[in-house]
Amino acid sequence: MKKLFVFVCFLVWGVANAFAQVTEGEKTMSSGNSKILIAYYSYSGNTKAVAEAIHDKVGGDLFEIKAEGEYPSDYHEMTVQAQKEIKSGYRPKLLSKVDNISQYDVVFLGSPNWWGTITPQVSSFLESYDLSGKKVIPFITHGGGGVQDTITDISSQCQNCEVVQNGWTGYGRRTSGLSEWVESLDL
Numbered sequence: 001m002k003k004l005f006v007f008v009c010f011l012v013w014g015v016a017n018a019f020a021q022v023t024e025g026e027k028t029m030s031s032g033n034s035k036i037l038i039a040y041y042s043y044s045g046n047t048k049a050v051a052e053a054i055h056d057k058v059g060g061d062l063f064e065i066k067a068e069g070e071y072p073s074d075y076h077e078m079t080v081q082a083q084k085e086i087k088s089g090y091r092p093k094l095l096s097k098v099d100n101i102s103q104y105d106v107v108f109l110g111s112p113n114w115w116g117t118i119t120p121q122v123s124s125f126l127e128s129y130d131l132s133g134k135k136v137i138p139f140i141t142h143g144g145g146g147v148q149d150t151i152t153d154i155s156s157q158c159q160n161c162e163v164v165q166n167g168w169t170g171y172g173r174r175t176s177g178l179s180e181w182v183e184s185l186d187l
Contacts, residue, residue: 004151017147025053032033034106034187035104035105036105037104037106038051038054038107038108039065039098039125040062040108041111041121041122042141046141047141050173051064051108051110051176054110055171056176058182058187059128060106061104063098065124066096067092067095068095082114084086086115086117088115090120091128092121094128101130104134105138106187109125109139111141112124112142113142113146113148113150115145116145117148117153118153118157119185123153126158131158131160134161134163136158136162138168140167141171141173143173146169151165151167154167
C-alpha cells in the first residue's frame with residue numbers, strides 16, 4: 001500500500017510538472033525569438049489590465065508609462081483637462097524610463113482613446129525613444145469611442161517603425177477576443 005501511495009504521488013507530480021512545462025513552453029513559443037516590450041499608459045487601470053493580459057499571452061517585459069502631472073479623480077474634470085492638453089500638443093515629462101530600448105524587436109503600445117487619439121503620455125513615450133525598425137503593435141481601450149484616430153496617430157508619430165494597423169481595441173478592461181488577436185499576430 002505504501003508503494004502504491006508513493007507511485008501515485010510520483011505520477012501526480014510528473015503530470016503536474018509536464019503540464020507546467022507545456023504551459024510555459026506555449027508562452028515562450030508564442031513570442032518566438034523576438035524580445036517583447038509591453039508599454040502602456042493607464043489612467044483608470046483599464047489599459048493596465050489589458051497590458052497584463054497580453055503579457056500573460058506573450059511574456060516579455062511590462063513597462064508602465066508614468067509622467068509628470070496628475071488628473072482630477074472626477075472623470076468629467078479629467079476629460080476636460082485631457083482635451084485641453086491634447087489640443088495644445090502638450091507632452092508631459094516622463095518619470096519612468098525603458099533601459100536599453102534597442103534590445104526590443106516588438107513593442108506593444110497601449111493607450112486609452114482620449115478625444116479620438118492617444119494620450120499625451122503615450123505621445124511623450126513615442127517622442128522619447130527611437131523605435132526605428134521595430135514592430136509596434138497598438139492596443140487601445142475606450143469608453144465607447146472605439147479606435148478613431150489612435151492607430152493613425154501612433155503611425156504618424158512613430159517614424160521608421162512598422163505599426164501593425166489591426167491593433168486591438170476594447171471597451172474598458174474587457175479582453176474578449178484578445179487571445180485570438182494575439183495569436184493572429186504570428187509573433
